[in-house]
Amino acid sequence: MTLQLQSALLLRKQLKELSKHPVEGFSAGLVDDENVYEWEIMILGPPETLYEGGFFKANMTFPKDYPLMPPSLRFVTEMWHPNVYPNGDVCISILHPPGEDRFGYEDAGERWMPVHTVETILLSVISMLSSPNDESPANIEAAKEWRENYPAFKKRVQRLVRRSAEM
Amino acid sequence: MEDSSEHAVVVKFRSTGKDFNYNFDPAQLTVRQLKERLTTKTSIPADSMRLVYSGRVLKDEDTVELYGVKAGHTIYVVKIAANRAAEQAANASTTTTATSTTATPTTLPSTRGSNNVSGNPFGANLFGFGSGLDPDVMRSVMNSPMLRHLLSNPEIVRSMMMQNPTMRQMIERNPEIGHIINDPSFIRQTMDMARNPELMREMMRNNDRALANLETIPGGFNHLRRMYHTLQEPLDSAGRNNDQLSEIANQRLAQLLNVESPPEGQINSTPLPNPWAPRNNNLQTQVGNPFANIFPVGVIPLSNQTPFLTSNSSRNQSPHSSIRSSTSSPSTSQSTNNTTGPGQSSNNSPFPIPGMPMPADPDFIRRLQQTAERLFSHQYTTSQQSQRPNSYSTSMFNPNPLLMTMQSPFGNASPPAPQQNTDPPQTRFRDQLRRLEEMGFHDQALNIRALFAAGGDVTSAIDWLLQNLN
Numbered sequence: 001m002t003l004q005l006q007s008a009l010l011l012r013k014q015l016k017e018l019s020k021h022p023v024e025g026f027s028a029g030l031v032d033d034e035n036v037y038e039w040e041i042m043i044l045g046p047p048e049t050l051y052e053g054g055f056f057k058a059n060m061t062f063p064k065d066y067p068l069m070p071p072s073l074r075f076v077t078e079m080w081h082p083n084v085y086p087n088g089d090v091c092i093s094i095l096h097p098p099g100e101d102r103f104g105y106e107d108a109g110e111r112w113m114p115v116h117t118v119e120t121i122l123l124s125v126i127s128m129l130s131s132p133n134d135e136s137p138a139n140i141e142a143a144k145e146w147r148e149n150y151p152a153f154k155k156r157v158q159r160l161v162r163r164s165a166e167m
Numbered sequence: 168m169e170d171s172s173e174h175a176v177v178v179k180f181r182s183t184g185k186d187f188n189y190n191f192d193p194a195q196l197t198v199r200q201l202k203e204r205l206t207t208k209t210s211i212p213a214d215s216m217r218l219v220y221s222g223r224v225l226k227d228e229d230t231v232e233l234y235g236v237k238a239g240h241t242i243y244v245v246k247i248a249a250n251r252a253a254e255q256a257a258n259a260s261t262t263t264t265a266t267s268t269t270a271t272p273t274t275l276p277s278t279r280g281s282n283n284v285s286g287n288p289f290g291a292n293l294f295g296f297g298s299g300l301d302p303d304v305m306r307s308v309m310n311s312p313m314l315r316h317l318l319s320n321p322e323i324v325r326s327m328m329m330q331n332p333t334m335r336q337m338i339e340r341n342p343e344i345g346h347i348i349n350d351p352s353f354i355r356q357t358m359d360m361a362r363n364p365e366l367m368r369e370m371m372r373n374n375d376r377a378l379a380n381l382e383t384i385p386g387g388f389n390h391l392r393r394m395y396h397t398l399q400e401p402l403d404s405a406g407r408n409n410d411q412l413s414e415i416a417n418q419r420l421a422q423l424l425n426v427e428s429p430p431e432g433q434i435n436s437t438p439l440p441n442p443w444a445p446r447n448n449n450l451q452t453q454v455g456n457p458f459a460n461i462f463p464v465g466v467i468p469l470s471n472q473t474p475f476l477t478s479n480s481s482r483n484q485s486p487h488s489s490i491r492s493s494t495s496s497p498s499t500s501q502s503t504n505n506t507t508g509p510g511q512s513s514n515n516s517p518f519p520i521p522g523m524p525m526p527a528d529p530d531f532i533r534r535l536q537q538t539a540e541r542l543f544s545h546q547y548t549t550s551q552q553s554q555r556p557n558s559y560s561t562s563m564f565n566p567n568p569l570l571m572t573m574q575s576p577f578g579n580a581s582p583p584a585p586q587q588n589t590d591p592p593q594t595r596f597r598d599q600l601r602r603l604e605e606m607g608f609h610d611q612a613l614n615i616r617a618l619f620a621a622g623g624d625v626t627s628a629i630d631w632l633l634q635n636l637n
Contacts, residue, residue, distance in 0.1 A: 005606075005607050022181065024181075027219045027222050028222050029222040033235070040222035042223060055217065055219070057222070
């Protein structure tokens with residue numbers, strides 16, 4: 001009970017903070033005003049990247065024991081990026097549950113820590129858009145194309161960006 | 168223009184590069200109407216304007232009220248590119264030419280791969296191509312019709328190469344290279360490689376493998392070394408301008424790091440110097456404060472008042488913002504550096520060496536700095552304290568490992584010894600208490616006990632509180 005209260009309070013506070021002092025690059029709100037655990041995010045494609053000019057909609061779902069456990073982030077807009085699963089789930093290390101990685105890829109410091117906020121997460125996502133990490137790709141096809149056939153990758157992303165702006 | 172009805176609210180707008188306020192009644196306006204009003208403010212036509220609020224793109228036909236816009240909130244104004252169609256057409260044509268040229272040479276590695284690797288160990292690298300050049304740029308350059316025409320004539324390429332004096336000298340010394348260059352098919356192949364990054368990468372991989380194989384043969388290492396000296400080194404310097412400045416800079420850096428170039432003809436077996444290692448010899452008077460060069464003396468409040476605990480609410484006044492501003496522009500940091508005098512600063516900062524690149528992108532540095540700042544303030548209140556519950560220290564230059572790595576390129580850092588804190592718990596834990604309060608723990612006495620038990624770490628304190636509440 002107290003724990004739920006804590007996460008809800010924390011999330012409300014972050015939301016209030018973000019609507020008053022927005023951060024460059026994204027805009028955040030609730031899907032349903034009654035449920036503070038479901039957020040709606042609009043990521044504006046970062047300038048001077050392939051994703052520039054795109055409007056990428058994503059849903060962020062927080063667990064009840066936030067901030068001890070990380071939220072999950074899923075793009076609703078179609079996405080083509082090495083670190084985004086074909087179903088839209090975002091794969092970045094800070095969104096992985098805390099503790100050591102059993103594959104030895106990331107150490108605890110790179111993974112989720114309770115000090116992360118919506119803002120730090122989304123800034124990581126925006127930086128991910130500008131520089132994909134193809135070492136542990138979530139979307140193998142996209143990573144392969146990014147590495148081996150960059151023009152095709154670029155073309156595909158530009159098509160997505162165009163489509164996302166025509167809403 | 169602006170509404171003056173009683174329901175009107177002031178809403179902030181953020182457009183690229185500028186913010187402004189606009190006063191209107193959300194119930195009265197549709198998004199479309201709002202856009203039309205904003206065109207005068209932003210000079211973006213309503214058709215290519217998008218409004219983003221609360222994670223949503225506002226739709227033209229809805230009223231603004233529907234999105235729950237409230238006073239003081241911010242709406243993003245984004246311009247979308249209008250001439251998409253033209254752009255698209257241009258892109259399509261360039262990509263088709265690219266694919267058509269990449270299609271032709273792909274058969275090459277299989278047919279002549281084997282003899283090429285042995286005959287031309289420096290294949291892909293011969294003209295210095297592929298080193299430090301963006302393959303995309305390279306390709307577009309190589310695809311320009313004029314250059315293609317030029318390079319399709321081996322004669323021209325050869326004369327171009329012979330014009331470089333270092334190259335000519337080398338060819339005179341090593342007639343076998345002259346043969347390679349005289350072979351038109353070789354030149355054509357190299358051009359193909361430069362055009363096609365896939366092929367180039369493949370060739371480089373083959374090269375690496377060939378060299379590695381060579382190295383395992385007895386005596387192979389010596390052979391490789393000879394090859395390097397006779398071919399690769401002169402080739403590299405032929406590709407570069409003989410830049411006296413960089414030579415001098417290199418020498419000064421070597422001097423600074425106390426390294427000597429190895430005697431001619433011997434293998435350099437000394438370990439690479441660590442540029443960030445503390446240098447004891449002439450530095451003992453200065454405690455290597457990483458910020459010493461950045462701040463004019465006296466800006467840093469080194470009192471027992473923790474800047475962090477008090478300044479979270481007023482972060483703008485924290486000393487970090489000045490760090491950020493000074494590192495964000497290379498010129499300021501350099502100028503503050505210089506005020507300490509060239510002799511002094513060259514001891515503990517790599518900046519003043521002429522010709523030495525500054526950590527290049529100021530924007531990148533600023534972003535690093537911001538992340539560091541954020542992490543720093545967070546880590547400070549959590550992990551730092553849990554590590555040292557008793558000597559919960561107040562000096563802002565705590566040996567925070569993250570910040571140290573961030574800052575170390577700007578000077579060599581050894582933190583001053585942490586000071587013992589004697590403040591009462593209310594002051595000491597003020598920030599944590601406030602956070603606990605915000606999370607719904609209102610019993611201050613209990614909170615203090617929890618923080619003591621957790622050594623100041625909020626998360627652990629919450630755990631403690633929850634356990635003791637149930």
